[in-house]
Amino acid sequence: MLEETLQWDTAMLVSAIIFTITFVGIFTESVHELHRTKVAMLGAAAMVLAGQFFGFYNPELAIEAIDWNVVFLLGAMMTIVAIMIPTGGFQSIAYLIARISDGRLYLLMIMLGIAVAVISCLLDNVTTVIIFGPLIALICQALSVNPIPFLLSASLFSVMGGVATVVGDPTAMMIGSAAKIDFNTYLSHMLGIVVAAFATAMVMLRFLFRKNFKKVALEPQFAKGTGIQDKKTWFASLTVLAVMVVLFINHSAMHWEPWVVACIGLTMMVMVTYSVNLDRYLSEIELSLLMFFVSLFVIIGGVEQSQFLEYLGGFFRPFVEKDLFWSCIALMWIAAILSAFIDNIPFTAAMIPVIMGMESQGINVTPLWWALAVGAGFGGNGSHLGSTANIFIVTLTERMAKQENKPSLAITPGLWLRKGTPVMFGTLAAASVIMWLFFDFYEAPLPK
Amino acid sequence: MSCEEAMVTNVISITQDKTVADALALFEEHSIRGVPVLNGGDRLVGLFTIQHVLRRLLPEAAILKDQPRLRNVDVSLDNFHGSRALVAKRLKSQKERTIGEVMIVPDTVLPDTPLREGIRLLEKYGSPIPVVEDKKTNKLVGVITSQSIIRQLNTMEEAN
Numbered sequence: 001m002l003e004e005t006l007q008w009d010t011a012m013l014v015s016a017i018i019f020t021i022t023f024v025g026i027f028t029e030s031v032h033e034l035h036r037t038k039v040a041m042l043g044a045a046a047m048v049l050a051g052q053f054f055g056f057y058n059p060e061l062a063i064e065a066i067d068w069n070v071v072f073l074l075g076a077m078m079t080i081v082a083i084m085i086p087t088g089g090f091q092s093i094a095y096l097i098a099r100i101s102d103g104r105l106y107l108l109m110i111m112l113g114i115a116v117a118v119i120s121c122l123l124d125n126v127t128t129v130i131i132f133g134p135l136i137a138l139i140c141q142a143l144s145v146n147p148i149p150f151l152l153s154a155s156l157f158s159v160m161g162g163v164a165t166v167v168g169d170p171t172a173m174m175i176g177s178a179a180k181i182d183f184n185t186y187l188s189h190m191l192g193i194v195v196a197a198f199a200t201a202m203v204m205l206r207f208l209f210r211k212n213f214k215k216v217a218l219e220p221q222f223a224k225g226t227g228i229q230d231k232k233t234w235f236a237s238l239t240v241l242a243v244m245v246v247l248f249i250n251h252s253a254m255h256w257e258p259w260v261v262a263c264i265g266l267t268m269m270v271m272v273t274y275s276v277n278l279d280r281y282l283s284e285i286e287l288s289l290l291m292f293f294v295s296l297f298v299i300i301g302g303v304e305q306s307q308f309l310e311y312l313g314g315f316f317r318p319f320v321e322k323d324l325f326w327s328c329i330a331l332m333w334i335a336a337i338l339s340a341f342i343d344n345i346p347f348t349a350a351m352i353p354v355i356m357g358m359e360s361q362g363i364n365v366t367p368l369w370w371a372l373a374v375g376a377g378f379g380g381n382g383s384h385l386g387s388t389a390n391i392f393i394v395t396l397t398e399r400m401a402k403q404e405n406k407p408s409l410a411i412t413p414g415l416w417l418r419k420g421t422p423v424m425f426g427t428l429a430a431a432s433v434i435m436w437l438f439f440d441f442y443e444a445p446l447p448k
Numbered sequence: 449m450s451c452e453e454a455m456v457t458n459v460i461s462i463t464q465d466k467t468v469a470d471a472l473a474l475f476e477e478h479s480i481r482g483v484p485v486l487n488g489g490d491r492l493v494g495l496f497t498i499q500h501v502l503r504r505l506l507p508e509a510a511i512l513k514d515q516p517r518l519r520n521v522d523v524s525l526d527n528f529h530g531s532r533a534l535v536a537k538r539l540k541s542q543k544e545r546t547i548g549e550v551m552i553v554p555d556t557v558l559p560d561t562p563l564r565e566g567i568r569l570l571e572k573y574g575s576p577i578p579v580v581e582d583k584k585t586n587k588l589v590g591v592i593t594s595q596s597i598i599r600q601l602n603t604m605e606e607a608n
Contacts, residue, residue: 088524130515134523137509141534227526396509403508405541 008311011056015306018046022299023350027342030385036343037288040295047302057302065301066294069177069259074124074170074293075285076262080237080269081127082284083276089234090119092227094135103143106213109150110202112136113157117198120161121168122241128158129389133396143216148397148411149209149419155393156201156381156423163377164194167248167258170293171348171376178352179369181446182252189370189442193434197378197427204426208419236272240265296349303353310357320363325439328371329432335375336428340382340421348376367435367442374431381424384416451566452559454600455579455590461486464493464548471496471547484578484588485551492578492588494551499574504542504550505535556580559589563600566592 022043026036044062051057084090093115101108112132120128132154140147162169166176166186176186206213228234244265247254251261270276303309320327331351338347351372359365380387384394394411401410435442462471462483474483475498482497503511510523542550556578557566569577576591 091524134509134512138507138523138525141507141509227524229524392515396512399512400508403504 009306011051011054011306012308012311014050014054015047015056015303016308018043018050019299019303019308019350022046023346026346029343035288036346037292037295040292040299040346044295044298047299051302051305056306061305062298062301065304066297067174067177069257070170070173070297071290071293072259073167073173073177073262075290076259076266077124077167078127078285079281080241080262080266081123082281083233083269083273084237085127085131086230087234087237088227088229089237090131091135094132094139095227098139098142103216105143105145105216106206108139109153109205109213112150113153113198113202116154117157117161117164117194120158121164122245123168125158125162125169126388126392128161129155129392132158133393137396137400145216146212146409147400148409148415149205149212151393151397152411152416152420153201153205155387155389156205156420157198158389159377159380159387160194160197160201160427163197163374164190165248167262169377170289171344172373173258174345174348174352175369175373175376176258178356179446181369183248183258184252185447186373190373192438193374193431196430196434200426200430201423204423205419208422233273233276237269240269240272243268292345296346300349300353303350307357309350309353310360313354313357316354317358317361317363320358320365320368324364324367324443325436328367328435328442331368332371332375332431332435333428335372336379336382336424339376339379340386340424344376344379344387348372351376364443364445366445367439369446370435370442374435375428378424378427378431381427382421384411384413384420386424390416390420449563449604450559451557451561451563451579451592452590454563454566454597455559455592456576456596457590459484459588459591461588462496462547463488464546464551466547467543468496468501468545468547468550469543472501472543482574482576484554484576484591485547486588490587492556492580492586493553494547495554495576495578496547496551497574497576500550500552501539501542505538554578556583556586557592558582563597567597570594570597 022039025032025034025039025043029036029039048057048059048062051061052059094112097108097111097115101111116128116132119131133151136150136154137147140150159169163172164187166172166181166183172186175181176183244261247256247261247264248258251258270278300309316327319330335344335347335351338344355365355368355372358368380390384390394416397409397411401407460474460478460480460483462474462485464485464487471483475481482495482499484492485494485496487493506525510525512523554577555569555573557569557580559579559581561579566577570592575595576593578588579590579592581587581589
């Protein structure tokens with residue numbers, strides 16, 4: 001038994017103390033206002049030094065602990081999108097939707113939701129919201145309608161879309177990379193859940209914002225024409241993205257990790273967009289986020305070496321062995337509720353070694369990966385602080401409210417609790433039902 | 449050469465309690481594009497320019513340059529036709545605001561600040577830049593503007 005083989009020792013105690021203090025520091029960023037990356041860097045340094053002193057960790061092991069697949073994948077995807085945004089292509093999609101919806105507001109929300117979710121499948125969902133948020137605000141202003149339902153739903157759908165693929169969201173990248181889940185396997189397991197969640201959210205939003213969907217007369221405000229400022233770069237980027245999708249679908253067969261596809265895509269993109277100023281776009285990479293990942297991996301690496309999380313996992317083992325389905329549902333809901341209030345990236349980083357520890361003990365952990373992916377993903381919708389996408393949208397509405405001198409235009413924490421949180425619970429319920437109906441499918445071991 | 453030599457001393461100014469409409473009337477009357485804001489006496493408390501009015505006519509969503517990943521993005525408003533009513537409405541609501549609400553705290557120069565530094569600040573922040581006696585009291589003694597500097601440089605060239 002695991003409990004018999006793993007004994008509590010000094011290494012575990014030291015790593016547990018550093019891990020706990022660092023994670024508490026990360027989760028309480030809003031209290032002490034020390035950036036989460038700074039806290040993580042301090043924790044990583046402490047872990048390496050303490051590990052060397054107590055003999056359970058060292059700089060070589062720390063370098064090995066960093067999941068470079070995630071770091072390169074994220075960095076490359078951020079650069080790709082930074083090249084695409086200024087072309088105006090995304091703007092043209094938003095305006096096309098505004099024209100087609102022709103003042104039918106619920107249709108406008110559905111179409112914007114689909115666009116945001118589909119784009120978020122491939123591109124980071126924060127980016128999707130950063131692109132679409134201001135455009136939605138402008139479209140609503142032109143239609144003289146309250147932008148809150150549209151902005152809030154865009155944030156919800158971008159988070160949901162990100163759950164669908166292994167490259168759609170940083171937590172998905174971490175889970176996919178750690179569990180060696182390829183693009184197709186991830187998509188085939190997540191797509192059904194995301195589609196069910198999307199449909200549930202649409203119905204719920206129709207009800208929650210029922211007073212906001214009266215048809216408005218569309219004045220001739222949306223000019224015809226594409227509005228694309230740099231057609232050459234936009235269409236070249238779309239072609240490269242299409243090639244990347246094909247490569248993602250086949251990456252496992254070619255023995256490539258997803259980062260290889262992303263970097264090939266980025267290289268193709270900078271070659272076909274010949275005149276692109278690389279420095280300008282590379283400066284758009286959120287280096288603090290990448291540094292956060294590197295530091296987290298170093299911390300988690302130390303905890304893994306000391307076997308603390310494996311030890312911790314031993315306590316969950318009896319529950320998982322007793323009832324795998326309900327363990328999955330519990331993990332999904334706990335992960336979601338925690339992710340609504342704390343950063344889901346470090347939470348996922350900590351859960352990964354716990355699950356891997358159970359796997360090494362011969363337990364079938366496959367459904368736990370899916371449960372974690374759904375919980376940590378959808379959980380972002382639970383509060384106004386649940387995801388970076390939500391924070392951006394809330395900030396945008398606060399600024400608009402200030403400019404227009406209309407406090408009602410701001411999305412408050414209370415408003416999110418009334419309109420966003422129920423949607424998160426609805427999507428979790430939908431995901432739980434899908435998992436229950438097709439548990440044999442989710443339980444089947446991953447193809448190796 | 450210092451900023452003192454190129455500054456305008458008969459400065460038209462405004463106080464914080466006046467409205468944007470008052471400032472716009474001053475701009476029109478004196479053919480100027482910005483005024484220093486004084487506390488009622490001669491102490492500088494802010495700056496208000498036509499540029500600030502223009503910025504406030506635009507929707508907030510189109511000017512999010514301070515947000516990460518939006519720094520390289522120009523949100524074009526090309527697709528929005530028929531927005532004249534919106535802009536007019538926004539101007540009307542802006543006119544009622546007090547200068548104290550909308551002014552900015554500007555960078556200032558001292559009378560003995562080298563002119564080249566004055567030019568650098570003008571290029572960076574736009575015209576005018578207030579000249580204060582010292583940074584502690586912030587007593588306004590004049591302003592340097594793009595025109596006042598060019599005028600002074602031309603005068604010197606002719607004298608040579």
